[in-house]
Amino acid sequence: MCQRVLSAILLLSMLVSAPGYSAVILQYHHISEQTPSATSTSPERFKQHLDYLKQKQFHVVPLPELIKRIKNGVLTDDKIVAITFDDGYRSVYEEAFPLLRQYGFAFTVFVNTEPLDRGASEFVTWDELKEMAQAGGTIANHTTTHPHMVRLLEDETVKQWQERMAREITAAQKAIAENLGQSEKLLAYPYGEFDAKVTALVQQLGFTGFGQHSGAVGVGADVLRLPRFPMGANFGELDSFATKVNTRPLAVNEWQLLDDDNRPLQEAVITAGSRPALLLTLAQASLTSHLRCYLQGEQLQLEVDGSKVTVKAGQGLAPGRSRFNCTARAEDGRYYWYSQPWLVTGEDGQWQHES
Numbered sequence: 001m002c003q004r005v006l007s008a009i010l011l012l013s014m015l016v017s018a019p020g021y022s023a024v025i026l027q028y029h030h031i032s033e034q035t036p037s038a039t040s041t042s043p044e045r046f047k048q049h050l051d052y053l054k055q056k057q058f059h060v061v062p063l064p065e066l067i068k069r070i071k072n073g074v075l076t077d078d079k080i081v082a083i084t085f086d087d088g089y090r091s092v093y094e095e096a097f098p099l100l101r102q103y104g105f106a107f108t109v110f111v112n113t114e115p116l117d118r119g120a121s122e123f124v125t126w127d128e129l130k131e132m133a134q135a136g137g138t139i140a141n142h143t144t145t146h147p148h149m150v151r152l153l154e155d156e157t158v159k160q161w162q163e164r165m166a167r168e169i170t171a172a173q174k175a176i177a178e179n180l181g182q183s184e185k186l187l188a189y190p191y192g193e194f195d196a197k198v199t200a201l202v203q204q205l206g207f208t209g210f211g212q213h214s215g216a217v218g219v220g221a222d223v224l225r226l227p228r229f230p231m232g233a234n235f236g237e238l239d240s241f242a243t244k245v246n247t248r249p250l251a252v253n254e255w256q257l258l259d260d261d262n263r264p265l266q267e268a269v270i271t272a273g274s275r276p277a278l279l280l281t282l283a284q285a286s287l288t289s290h291l292r293c294y295l296q297g298e299q300l301q302l303e304v305d306g307s308k309v310t311v312k313a314g315q316g317l318a319p320g321r322s323r324f325n326c327t328a329r330a331e332d333g334r335y336y337w338y339s340q341p342w343l344v345t346g347e348d349g350q351w352q353h354e355s
């Protein structure tokens with residue numbers, strides 16, 4: 001009897017941790033044709049996305065539930081999607097919300113509480129958020145003022161920075177709790193920017209952190225830097241959307257960032273002109289031959305040694321945000337995906353990008 005129970009537990013644990021099971025988190029900003037194209041998805045295209053998810057029988061789950069499942073190792077199928085919006089723009093209430101209601105799909109809105117408190121016109125109001133929350137929406141943390149979290153102010157000490165960032169997070173959390181009664185500890189990093197000191201603070205505060213780099217999530221994912229597929233501009237074209245929601249995480253046993261001279265880098269923060277590299281040890285060595293990596297559309301050279309792959313930037317990176325996107329097409333046509341974001345300062349080490 002005892003043996004049988006043990007076998008059942010073993011079988012169950014094998015099932016829930018099967019490598020094929022994963023989920024995809026989608027990231028939208030505006031659902032509008034009037035707003036900047038890089039961060040906008042038209043209402044018509046958004047409806048096409050929802051139609052696709054419905055017709056292909058995806059399970060659109062609330063983000064808190066998905067995170068619980070990832071942390072507990074209980075992903076029981078691989079057609080799981082979570083829908084998220086950053087910033088809480090007006091069109092989320094006016095265009096997306098009615099459609100999400102119609103389809104009965106769960107969603108999360110990450111908001112900055114400072115512009116909401118002052119009633120800034122491009123954003124939803126607390127009353128509208130209340131209506132969305134009452135309809136089952138999750139309202140979560142995108143900090144108070146949308147800072148570049150990795151940056152210290154001039155003359156600021158690390159301790160002062162820590163206190164400022166902790167306030168950014170806890171004050172937003174408090175405002176959401178007071179206005180809406182919700183307290184999910186989910187944080188979307190403004191601009192998708194984070195580094196080791198940011199993730200350490202976020203971990204200390206007990207939050208799960210979301211970036212804006214592409215990829216799927218599976219059991220064992222790093223919950224301080226979860227990828228989401230951005231859906232703005234042509235990233236949300238229907239073919240591309242179908243590929244992305246069917247993506248799996250590329251399982252890696254180890255990863256290491258390297259500088260120009262292939263020495264280990266502690267951070268994905270580099271200066272302009274650097275040519276960093278990423279060393280991946282794939283869990284599935286057979287995928288190395290299918291792996292293709294890109295930086296802003298340019299295919300990157302790969303060095304393969306057994307299950308280890310080194311991906312190196314072909315040219316010096318420009319100031320701002322960059323990403324290595326690596327994909328491997330499996331035999332069933334689905335893609336395994338791994339993305340590495342980089343934050344690039346000017347050559348003098350000063351930050352140059354504003355948004």
Ligand SMILES: [Zn+2]
Pocket residue numbers: 086087142146189190191
């Ligand atoms: Zn944002």
